[in-house]
Amino acid sequence: MASKKNPTRVGFSAGDPNGIGIETIVRTFEDDRMFEEVTPVLYATANLVEAALELTGTGQKLQWAVVDGAESAKDEQLNVVAIQEEPWPLNWGNISPDAGAFAMKSLDRVVQDLAATKVDVLVTAPIHKEAMRSSNFKFPGHTEYLANVANVDEVLMLLVAGELRVGICTGHIALKEVSSAITPDLICRKARLMHESLLRDFGIPSPRIAILGLNPHASDNGLMGDEEKRVIAPAVKTLEQEGKLVLGPYAADGFFGSGANRNFDGVLAMYHDQGLAPFKAMSFGNGVNFTTGLPVVRTSPDHGTGFDIAGKGIATADSMRAAVFLARDIRTNRQEFRTYGANPLPIQSRTRRDDDRGRH
Numbered sequence: 001m002a003s004k005k006n007p008t009r010v011g012f013s014a015g016d017p018n019g020i021g022i023e024t025i026v027r028t029f030e031d032d033r034m035f036e037e038v039t040p041v042l043y044a045t046a047n048l049v050e051a052a053l054e055l056t057g058t059g060q061k062l063q064w065a066v067v068d069g070a071e072s073a074k075d076e077q078l079n080v081v082a083i084q085e086e087p088w089p090l091n092w093g094n095i096s097p098d099a100g101a102f103a104m105k106s107l108d109r110v111v112q113d114l115a116a117t118k119v120d121v122l123v124t125a126p127i128h129k130e131a132m133r134s135s136n137f138k139f140p141g142h143t144e145y146l147a148n149v150a151n152v153d154e155v156l157m158l159l160v161a162g163e164l165r166v167g168i169c170t171g172h173i174a175l176k177e178v179s180s181a182i183t184p185d186l187i188c189r190k191a192r193l194m195h196e197s198l199l200r201d202f203g204i205p206s207p208r209i210a211i212l213g214l215n216p217h218a219s220d221n222g223l224m225g226d227e228e229k230r231v232i233a234p235a236v237k238t239l240e241q242e243g244k245l246v247l248g249p250y251a252a253d254g255f256f257g258s259g260a261n262r263n264f265d266g267v268l269a270m271y272h273d274q275g276l277a278p279f280k281a282m283s284f285g286n287g288v289n290f291t292t293g294l295p296v297v298r299t300s301p302d303h304g305t306g307f308d309i310a311g312k313g314i315a316t317a318d319s320m321r322a323a324v325f326l327a328r329d330i331r332t333n334r335q336e337f338r339t340y341g342a343n344p345l346p347i348q349s350r351t352r353r354d355d356d357r358g359r360h
Helices: 021-028 032-036 046-056 097-115 129-134 142-150 175-181 184-200 216-220 227-241 272-283 318-341 350-358
Strands: 008-013 038-044 064-067 078-082 121-124 156-161 164-168 208-212 245-250 266-269 288-292 298-301
Touching: 008 097, 008 318, 021 038, 021 046, 021 318, 032 038, 038 046, 038 097, 038 318, 046 064, 046 078, 097 121, 097 129, 097 142, 121 318, 142 288, 142 298, 156 184, 156 272, 164 184, 164 272, 184 208, 184 227, 184 266, 184 288, 184 318, 208 227, 216 227, 227 245, 266 272, 288 318, 298 318
Parallel strands: 008 038, 008 121, 038 078, 064 078, 121 298, 164 266, 208 245, 208 266
Antiparallel strands: 156 164, 156 288, 288 298
16 A cells, blocks of 8 residues: 555546535545545645635645645645636536636646656546536547547446446447447457456456346347347357456346345446446445546546535535545555566576576
8 A cells, every 4th residue: 555655646637616526625635644645736726725625614624735736746735736827716506618628727737747647646526518518628528538648449437336346338428329339349348448457456366247238137038129149148258258257148227236246346337327327326425436448547536516516515525535545546556466467587588598508
């Protein structure tokens, strides 16, 4: 684990400044024990932090300071990198292009510093998709944006709450497009990403993965659609032939209610709400959105901008705190995975081996 001697430097994007993101970040660090293993760097403005401190009543408890850049961040305080000179005009709960542009500016800055290793991991506060689109943000969400920046072809949205891990096959697309979008190849690619992440990011040596069906009751042997037989089952067979512990397709309606999810390390759902609806019902307020397949670590709380409660000082920090801990733990697991995967007995050079053979 990281320690006070070598804390993980966490970069926070501000999210929508009219939402609850910065309030939850301030609440996360009002307990100074958080600084024992984390050095936070928030990309926002000083007046937004001051407003959050007033909302939460933590102004006298939380140590914070504006710094020139992430490289100047100090331990045991909330470090704020100002992304603009002028203060943000507070307008809680309002959807606006300006707020979307502010969120995009914050995200761009922290991602640049993440790429330059000035911060170790990224935790993104919630954005409002309508506000982002109106400010020329061309992606459905953080996941697709980060995949584009990292120049990777495939990522997986993985929702995490303790031992519950749910991945989404098709992500942010309309429900009517799901059937034509899922293919055996897509399912295999997403399942392989999940398998690799469970190994590398969560330290599970032999991951068990469940694949959900698409139709009610997993089609009841073809009575309600044929995607299970035509698309999903062949993907499961391919993955089994690769030596992976993958089973399915399972009927999604009773899978979580019966507790079947507890028999698996990860669950792959076919579409967004099929996975997120049961996940949030079981873990809302404590869940984390983790993007697998990236060369960097990115997490986010599992809630939105909270416009209905923004500015009221009642937002809770449980999910944001969980996102911080998960980002820290995954970074540590990746470091350990690289260490375990290294060759403990380097092969001597050919010249040295040949010389040794000549002596006998």
